[in-house]
Amino acid sequence: MTLDSDQRIAGNDLLALDRQVCFALAIANRAVLSVYRPLLEPMGLTHPQYLVMLALWGKSPMAVKEIGTALQLDSPTLSPLLKRLEASGLITRTRSRADERQLNVELTDAGVALRAEAEKIPPAVIDKLGVSLTELEELHKILTRINQAALRAGALDH
Secondary structure, eight states: OOOOOHHHTTTTTTTOGGGGGGHEEEEEEEEEEHHHHHHHHTTTTOOHHHHHHHHHHHSSSEEEEHHHHHHTTOOHHHHHHHHHOOOOOOOEEEEEESTOEEEEEEEOHHHHHHHHHHHTTTHHHHHHHHHOHHHHHHHHHHHHHHHHHHHHTTTTTT
C-alpha cells in the first residue's frame, strides 16, 4: 500500500520515522534516563531502583505485589531489584505474619535517610532538561493518559 501524492506533498507520510510516537517516546526515554543516570550514581541507585525507592518513600512497608502494581513490573523483573536494594542496606524483605505467601518490603534507616539526598534529583532534572515545571507537569498528564489507554487496550497483559 502506498500513500497518495496529496499525503506526501502535505508532509503527512504516516510512516515517516520522525512522525512516529513510538520513536519519539523511545528517544525521550533514553535521553531522560541519561540525565538521571549521573544524578543517581552517587546515591548508588539505578533508575529502576530509584523508582522502587520512590514508591517506598511514599509508603513503607509495601507488599511486593503492591510495588509491582505501582511500577507496572512483574515479579521476575522486580525481585532482582529488591535483592540488590536489600544487599545495599536500603530495604528489608520479610514474610507477612498474616499471610506467609506475602513478602513485605520496608525501608531501613539508611533507606529513609537517602530520601533527603533524593529530594535534590527532581530540581536537578528540571534544570538539566531546561524545561519548566509546568511543561513537565503537562507532559506527565499526557503520558499518564496514554499509559492508561494502552493498559485498557491490553498493554502489559501476560
